[in-house]
Amino acid sequence: YILLNSFYYGNTGDEIDNYVNMGTINLEALYTILPCERITPFILLGYGMSYYKSTNPYMGDIRGPINDAWIGYQALLGLGAEFKFFDDISVKAEFDYITASNNKIDGNDHINEVKGILYSNGDSYMNLKLGAVWYFDRGEKSRICEPFSIREIIKEVPVEKIVVDTVYIDK
Numbered sequence: 001y002i003l004l005n006s007f008y009y010g011n012t013g014d015e016i017d018n019y020v021n022m023g024t025i026n027l028e029a030l031y032t033i034l035p036c037e038r039i040t041p042f043i044l045l046g047y048g049m050s051y052y053k054s055t056n057p058y059m060g061d062i063r064g065p066i067n068d069a070w071i072g073y074q075a076l077l078g079l080g081a082e083f084k085f086f087d088d089i090s091v092k093a094e095f096d097y098i099t100a101s102n103n104k105i106d107g108n109d110h111i112n113e114v115k116g117i118l119y120s121n122g123d124s125y126m127n128l129k130l131g132a133v134w135y136f137d138r139g140e141k142s143r144i145c146e147p148f149s150i151r152e153i154i155k156e157v158p159v160e161k162i163v164v165d166t167v168y169i170d171k
Contacts, residue, residue: 001021001022001023002021002022002023002024003019003020003021003022004019004020004022004105005017005018005019005020006018006020016056017055017056018054018055018056019054019055019056020052020053020054020055020105021052021053021054022050022051022052022053022105023050023051024048024049024050024051024074024098025048025049025050026046026047026048026074026076027046027047027048028044028045028046028076028078029044029045029046030042030043030044031043031044032082035142035144035145036142036144036145037084038083038084039081039082039083039084040081040082040083040084041079041080041081042079042080042081042082043077043078043079043080044076044077044078044079044080044094044096045076045077045078046075046076046077046078047073047074047075047076048073048074048076049071049072049073049074050071050072050073050074050100051069051070051071052069052070052071052072052105053069054069070102072100072101072102072122073100073101074098074099074100074101074122075098075099076096076097076098077096077097078094078095078096078097078127079094079095080092080093080094080095080129081093082133087135087138088134088135088136088138089132089133089134089135090132090133091130091131091132091133092129092130092131092132092133093128093129093130094127094128094129094130094131095126095127095128095129096126096127096128096129097124097126098124098125098126098127099122099123099124100122100123100124100125101122102122102123103122103123105123105125
């Protein structure tokens with residue numbers, strides 16, 4: 001949930017406040033780059049739905065106001081890292097770039113307005129998240145995270161037997 005506040009000037013020159021209540025639901029795919037390390041970076045890609053409700057929406061003098069509530073979709077791209085302090089507790093930091101399917105997040109709907117990294121007509125915004133992670137229960141450890149042991153390496157190296165018949169000692 002996000003509450004946005006913006007303002008614009010009406011025909012009389014008065015400042016008009018606009019509040020936008022926005023709720024989103026995303027489905028994200030997360031890829032962990034180094035899953036076994038204390039600092040684990042990750043990337044994520046997501047897709048979701050968004051709901052907007054505006055108090056004083058504005059589209060310009062020619063087109064008039066837009067509807068006060070609407071639904072759209074959004075795409076998400078993010079980077080982050082998990083910092084593992086203990087086996088069950090860690091801190092996660094994440095930076096997301098989100099682009100919406102429409103141009104109505106700020107309460108203004110302008111056609112042919114190009115913006116954002118994707119150069120689309122949809123509004124874009126960014127999130128910076130910081131949170132704590134507590135794992136209640138974990139499954140079996142992955143074989144990927146098991147370090148190689150010296151015994152396994154020694155088993156792979158063939159050892160030749162050397163027999164010594166006579167030993168000479170000089171005095």
